[in-house]
Amino acid sequence: MSLRSLPPVNAILESAEMSALVDESPRSVLVVAAREAVAQARAELTRAKPGIAPPSLESIVRDAVRRVRAELRPSLRSVINATGVVLHTNLGRAILADEAVRAVTEAARRYTNLELCLETGSRGSRMAHLEPLLRELLGAEAALVVNNNAAAMLLALNTFAAGREAVVSRGQLVEIGGSFRIPEILERAGALLREVGTTNKTRLADYERAIGPKTGMLVRVHPSNFAMVGFTQDVEREDLVRLARRKRVLLLEDIGSGALVDFARWGLSGEPLAREALGQGVPLVCFSADKLLGGPQAGILAGTKRAVAALRANPMARALRVDKLTLAALEATLRLYRDPASLERSVPTIRMLGEPVAAVRARARRVLRALGADRAVKLGAEMVACTTEVGGGAMPLARVQSYAVALRPARGKVDALARSLREGPDAVLGRIESGRLLLDLRTVAPGEIVALVASVVRVLEEEP
Numbered sequence: 001m002s003l004r005s006l007p008p009v010n011a012i013l014e015s016a017e018m019s020a021l022v023d024e025s026p027r028s029v030l031v032v033a034a035r036e037a038v039a040q041a042r043a044e045l046t047r048a049k050p051g052i053a054p055p056s057l058e059s060i061v062r063d064a065v066r067r068v069r070a071e072l073r074p075s076l077r078s079v080i081n082a083t084g085v086v087l088h089t090n091l092g093r094a095i096l097a098d099e100a101v102r103a104v105t106e107a108a109r110r111y112t113n114l115e116l117c118l119e120t121g122s123r124g125s126r127m128a129h130l131e132p133l134l135r136e137l138l139g140a141e142a143a144l145v146v147n148n149n150a151a152a153m154l155l156a157l158n159t160f161a162a163g164r165e166a167v168v169s170r171g172q173l174v175e176i177g178g179s180f181r182i183p184e185i186l187e188r189a190g191a192l193l194r195e196v197g198t199t200n201k202t203r204l205a206d207y208e209r210a211i212g213p214k215t216g217m218l219v220r221v222h223p224s225n226f227a228m229v230g231f232t233q234d235v236e237r238e239d240l241v242r243l244a245r246r247k248r249v250l251l252l253e254d255i256g257s258g259a260l261v262d263f264a265r266w267g268l269s270g271e272p273l274a275r276e277a278l279g280q281g282v283p284l285v286c287f288s289a290d291k292l293l294g295g296p297q298a299g300i301l302a303g304t305k306r307a308v309a310a311l312r313a314n315p316m317a318r319a320l321r322v323d324k325l326t327l328a329a330l331e332a333t334l335r336l337y338r339d340p341a342s343l344e345r346s347v348p349t350i351r352m353l354g355e356p357v358a359a360v361r362a363r364a365r366r367v368l369r370a371l372g373a374d375r376a377v378k379l380g381a382e383m384v385a386c387t388t389e390v391g392g393g394a395m396p397l398a399r400v401q402s403y404a405v406a407l408r409p410a411r412g413k414v415d416a417l418a419r420s421l422r423e424g425p426d427a428v429l430g431r432i433e434s435g436r437l438l439l440d441l442r443t444v445a446p447g448e449i450v451a452l453v454a455s456v457v458r459v460l461e462e463e464p
């Protein structure tokens with residue numbers, strides 16, 4: 001055994017490469033990396049057959065440097081979304097408008113009037129910054145913002161149906177993803193689930209029969225992420241509104257994706273609008289702010305003064321409240337909606353969903369050109385027309401036309417290629433389709449193309 005021939009940790013630390021990192025890295029990180037690199041070399045040597053030469057000093061130093069670099073990178077970092085899915089929950093859903101980014105930076109850096117009324121100098125409400133805008137944009141009497149739409153549901157159910165029954169159609173007992181299931185959140189809110197109808201058919205009479213002295217509220221859920229076809233029936237919103245009024249029970253509608261404008265303009269339809277629901281008399285709606293709205297993670301509740309006042313009075317509201325950075329981002333995003341004609345430019349989510357396919361195609365061409373003919377051949381790269389989804393559990397049936405650069409690596413190592421691209425300094429996320437890795441340009445900004453191409457080139461050059 002030649003374990004003794006391994007260099008001491010100090011020799012690694014004193015190497016030129018590691019010494020060069022002292023300004024960038026805390027000493028503790030350097031020491032741990034050096035120790036781990038030596039330990040790794042020792043483990044390899046112990047496993048190796050007798051007579052095999054120990055790892056060289058250079059290779060251990062290289063390993064230590066790699067460990068330091070990996071350790072210095074933030075864990076939460078930006079990635080290039082080449083999946084084509086605009087609202088990718090694993091990639092953080094909506095990216096913020098420049099205005100929202102500026103508002104967040106400013107609110108983070110300096111003191112704000114978060115809970116202070118500047119006119120009177122007395123304590124104010126953090127909701128005061130958003131409520132007027134939400135009232136204006138939604139046509140609601142009052143509004144409240146909480147941590148996300150799941151929190152909005154939890155708060156509403158707890159406020160109006162704790163120890164009482166919440167009536168929901170069996171066709172709407174959905175799972176949204178990330179283990180958000182309507183029946184479970186309902187139970188945790190202290191409400192008793194009263195299911196009505198069947199999976200495929202629910203009638204007004206089903207609701208009517210279920211309403212009684214124990215009823216706390218009716219809940220209507222937009223089945224965002226799936227669609228039912230065939231022998232189906234559901235109750236019209238207006239009929240449910242009338243029934244709830246007549247029976248004097250609250251109706252909550254979970255709108256889901258929170259589109260503030262009609263996406264039919266961009267060939268996408270099927271998402272309910274909060275404004276429309278409120279206009280048709282729904283007393284309380286809730287929806288996400290980081291889906292089609294294109295803002296930060298938050299849940300918006302809007303409706304009658306009475307309903308929102310009850311929500312506010314629930315101590316749970318304090319536990320679910322949003323911080324100043326979210327408020328800053330949301331206010332700035334909502335302000336952009338005052339000018340609907342410019343949303344395609346101002347809100348990235350809408351820009352990406354609404355961009356004409358020819359522009360996406362032009363970006364795919366740019367990527368191919370930048371790769372160059374030789375590399376393109378080596379990678380089996382070509383431009384392909386494709387379709388992608390909206391994501392975020394919105395518009396499950398909608399297909400967005402797009403263009404991608406498809407890579408078909410030699411010997412079918414498509415998983416390895418996808419992984420190398422993910423793990424690089426500029427992580428690139430694509431999607432694998434029939435043995436190819438598609439880099440979909442719909443979700444790649446023009447400013448990201450150079451980094452995208454550099455990542456592909458790097459992976460190609462690292463190939464043994």
Ligand SMILES: *Cc1c(COP(=O)(O)O)cnc(C)c1O
Pocket residue numbers: 148149150151176180221222223224225254255256257287288289298299392393
């Ligand atoms: C997305 C969604 C939710 C959950 O919203 P979050 O903001 O992710 O908490 C709830 N209900 C519906 C109908 C949804 O589409």
